[in-house]
Amino acid sequence: MALAIESDKVMFEIYREPEFGRRYRVVYFTELDEHNREIEINEAMRGQHVFDGYLRNYSKQEGKRMVAGILERLNSGQSVSPAEIERELKPFMA
Numbered sequence: 001m002a003l004a005i006e007s008d009k010v011m012f013e014i015y016r017e018p019e020f021g022r023r024y025r026v027v028y029f030t031e032l033d034e035h036n037r038e039i040e041i042n043e044a045m046r047g048q049h050v051f052d053g054y055l056r057n058y059s060k061q062e063g064k065r066m067v068a069g070i071l072e073r074l075n076s077g078q079s080v081s082p083a084e085i086e087r088e089l090k091p092f093m094a
Contacts, residue, residue: 008056008057008058008094009030009054009055009056009057009094010028010030010031010054010055010056010057010060010063011028011029011030011052011053011054012026012027012028012029012052012053012054012055012067013026013027013029013044013049013050013051013052014026014050014051014052014067014070014071014074014085015027015044015047015048015049015050016047016048016050016074017043017047018046018047018048023075024050024071024074024075025043025044025047025071026067026068026071027040027041027043027044028064029041050074050082050085051082051085051086053086053089053093053094054093054094055089055092055093055094056092056093056094059091059092060092062092063089063092063093066088066089066092067089070085070088070089
């Protein structure tokens, strides 16, 4: 997967850890730096894909708050479908 950094979008993926607590996590690919890029990408690749997309840069803080809320619900055992995630994040997505 080639990472193209664009200033107007933030690429992200929600995934479930493959081991340990099997918690749901998010990685914001376009915000990774040299120190954590390889580790974070490898973790996401090993995990179970749930949802991915792009947040518009100008609304990314609100979008990240929505993603955090979705993760909280998933990690508390609620079932949240990819269609529901898309519906909730639609106002913030590029």
